[in-house]
Amino acid sequence: MELSGTSQKTITAREAGLVACTRCARAWPLGTPVCGRCGAKLVSRKENSLQRVWALWIVGLICYFPANLYPMLLTRQLFTETDSTIISGAVDLAHHGAFGIAAIILIASVVIPLGKFWAIAFLAVSVRKQGGIASHRRLLMFEVVEYIGRWSMIDIFVVAILSALVQIKGLVTINPGPAAFFFALSVIFTMLSAQAFDPRMIWDAQDNDNEVPDHG
Amino acid sequence: MSQVADLSHAPLEELIVCPVCDATYQLQRPKNGERAVCVRCHKVLIAPRRKAGMQIIAVAVAVVVLISAASMLPFLKISAAGRSNSVSIIDAALSFTEGPMLVLALLTAGFILFVPLLRMMLTIYVLVPVVLDRPAARHAVQAFRLSEALRPWSMAEIFALGCAVALVKVADLATVGFGPAFWMFGVLVVLVIVQDSFLCKWSVWNSLEHPKKR
Ligand SMILES: [Zn+2]
């Protein structure tokens, strides 16, 4: 714990014969089943968590394909009927000159989800093997995935707002397409996948490398 | 370094473990406004603030009022060729109505209204006794646990940015007007973000364990 900026060598709870509560940060003797302070289940490392991570990751990825192939918005105007997917919707926006908004949609719906799939897979693989990039970099990656991932839901909310708002019968109506359903599922499953990951394993992998002392 | 050696003898209550990297420390309480940070991974472990409890409760009450009001009042209004349509946030959430889309409607309503609302009510329930130096409320532990578990699923601020995007998309088709709920929701998003930065999880757990000592 750093109060003044002085650094010290750290010891992990597991090395000290303790098990930590990841919810409330309390320490208990190794083998204690439940945290006496907050009631969370105590596990030194969620060893089986990787299976859960991968299972949720795969479901998320499977949902991501129909999310991009099916239309997201069904727009009915006086004489025309347009079905737009996530990508074609963004391209349309760019054609109208709304580059900023097109960029938000592309980042939230394409870049973030794909980056998330890649990052979770990378982390899940990297805790299994020695070496590779430093724990700090991997942790940063994990945190980015956890905090940014939720923002992908923005496209769903846009569809919800548009579908409720643009209902002027006979003139123009907008309705949600099936992609909205799959996209929401994809975001939810990747969020669950990231939550299942135990970041403590990132550090264990590095400790095993014996290339530590630097970060003390 | 001596602290490392001492760990095995220290009472467990006097330890704190970083939930991210498992580094174990002897508890040193930072003063108000200071922060205790994990040296290994730089996670903020404790960040107490003066009168944070009172401020958090005040913000939570404001948010509950705003969400209740904002969900019912007109939110956005569009008009084209003399015809118009105005919607509330509930309408927006429930715009997914066919078949499996209904699930989506319920999820959306949950993410933008019910989860933020529930989190704030749980926060009030847990913190009021703590701030008044009373014994913890019944099931306060479960309540705070639920509130923390729901944190990532509270998406009011994402919905707010979604509005901005939707407005640009609609601008071509029709004229858009803002209802009172739109502005309420804007304030609400700021409050939710402020709220999150004030709350020190460790301090809450600690005061639930030792109600009077704080
Ligand atoms: Zn606990």
Ligand SMILES: [Zn+2]
């Ligand atoms: Zn740490």
